[in-house]
Amino acid sequence: MNADPDRRSRYRTAEPLRLGYMIDTLVTGGAERLVVTFAEALRGRSDVALTVFVLHDGDTPFRRQLEALEIDIIRLPGKNLVDRRRFLRLLTALRGRRIEYLHAHLASSTTLGAFAAGLLGIPFATTLHNVRPSVRRVRRVRKLLHRVALRLPGTEKIAVGQAVAEASRSELGRSDCRVVPNAVPASVVADTAARGRVRHELGLGEDVTALVCVGAIIGQKAHEVLLDAFGAVQARRPDTVLVLVGDAREPDRQRNLMAQAERLGIRENVRFLGLRRDIPDILAASDIFVSASDWEGAPVSLLEAMANGLPPVVTDVGENRRVLQDTGARLVPPRDPFALAEALMEMVADKGLQMRTADEVRSRVLRDYGADAWVERLLDLYAERSARRDWRRHTQ
Template sequence: MRILHIIASLSSGGAEKLLTDLVVKMKKNKVECEVLVLTKHNNFFGEILHENNIPVYYSESPKIYSVQNILFIKKIIASNHFDIVHTHLYSAQLFSVIANMLNYNKSILVTTEHSTNNNRRNKKILRFLDLCMYRKYKKIISITPEVQNNLKKYLKLPSNNFEMIFNGIDLDKYYYAKAWQKEDIIEGSEGEKWIIMVAGMRPAKDQETLIRASNYLPPNYRILFVGSGERKQQVEDYAKKYSSNKITFLGARNDIAELLKTSDLFVLSSHWEGFGLVLVEAAAAGLPVVASDIVGMGKVATAVGGYLFKPKDEQELAKVIEQALEEGPRINAEKLEKFSIENTVKGYLNVYDNLL
């Protein structure tokens, strides 16, 4: 079986990480996987694919939304025999459909829907475009029941077009990660409580609520933000303006498991989130997990023993942080197992087998 995964970039996001973990694990299961990327900019996970000898096709276009990328996809799928072409995120979803039409619809298309919502769904003309696009996919995989239910209501396509498969992680990587010494990362941090948030600097993530919450926390609490993105400078400026507590920006890192093990509590304060894969990573690392009570992610957080707070409410977030630190993690190991990368791969391979 030969699978081509197509995604906009390999930046440090949840969809990008899932794709990376999937293809590496599938290769170990003797499934031939390749990856096509619409831009090499911010190529965070590219090195991991290279280290695991996963072939990657990079577009030469500096822009994701470029007509050149449609022709690039068309060229790659026309000159190779892929059993399945599997897309992730909107630009790849749309451009792959157009490229496949230019190739007389020769490829079997599968896509994964990673979010419960997006701005397109509020515009009627874009709904028509989405409907035309999604109809070209033989199977639409959703990462939570809430993502699937929202998409079904939006598209009104037959139920057999859809499949729900939970995202998964390499649980052992987080179970057995070794903690760093806090002093080795931040000088003078001995005795501090570390509250960590790992997320891209994008509008959906709402780092601002955690920044405001820091004003209601004791002075020995430090907030760590791990991640990069287009809003990084904006978020850093916000922290300088609205917080009097210790806040540190560590940027994009490749030692997430170790940083989680070093920290005392994890927070994900997103406005919207299809899954929140990093919640499972934090729980597997043994941390108390705090998340905004939103569609999709709220149930994932509950499933891994997390604590919930009302979105955008910094005072409630601060109270829940202190409660979670006092009570400790509420992790259910059996429930964590359903979020293993092995289960995710098994679900995807089952979809592929049924289409071939």
């Protein structure tokens, strides 16, 4: 995942680019993880000064990680999207930090950031993370404002994968977007002692095959389909355990999943771990990565699993097929628990397939989805529209 070590020294600048990253929350999720990944990659660099603007005031793991990196964080909680006082605070903060480029993630930040950047004449970009807009179930005015923000002439659109770019065309009108695939840093690879430590914590013997799913307990992730599939696997392979990692944003949904596991007779073999900070360690302690999502963009959790050498069994949605092509990973249609169960059984039963696929996916993510190259692509994009001519000047 490490790019050419001399690459960072090829650029010199009289003063760092004052870059703003804006995001809805720092609780959990792929977009939030990418903000932290970007900040980690900037350590030791002098060409960028990063400020993170977050529309949430909670004390969260990702926020603490950014604080440990000594990143400047501006918290901008508000009553609602059109909170006038918050918008004025955002304008004041952007001026006060003299932000020269603003990059937003997620819907609310995109909407507020686009209008604020437009008023202040700041170059602006937003990353599109999913094949479906995240405002589908919100009020009409939010949808309208989000769509207007995406279509503003100064809004640069960045898709995390080709599937996302293609799916976003209806939202973008005639405008297009660039594709910059997601990435993971080397830090997501767990240390060699993690497997034994976490398996001991979870009470997993070495003869147990642990299937792990990482994702918030929300409808998009289709955990109910996964439980149905795992019930069929358990009936044939009692030596399997399903580990679910993710915060329960909808408590009723998690209670329903627990009740479903009871009905299926698999409750003792399903571990609801909730929100965890040690996801790489949990991945290292597991044997197979599984996802039953109805839709995705380019899931960071999949890339993290690949980096830790887990063979994936996932639904054929979003960028998954492109990322996993020719690796041996198994892809199945969404909303098909029978197909998911059969693919899981194939992977569980064939240790050779597990090992070959693990090697292939690890090689793929190291080669194509490293953080250093990803950061350089983003900085090149910022440089194209930066108002300052002295930033990122190539040395002779």
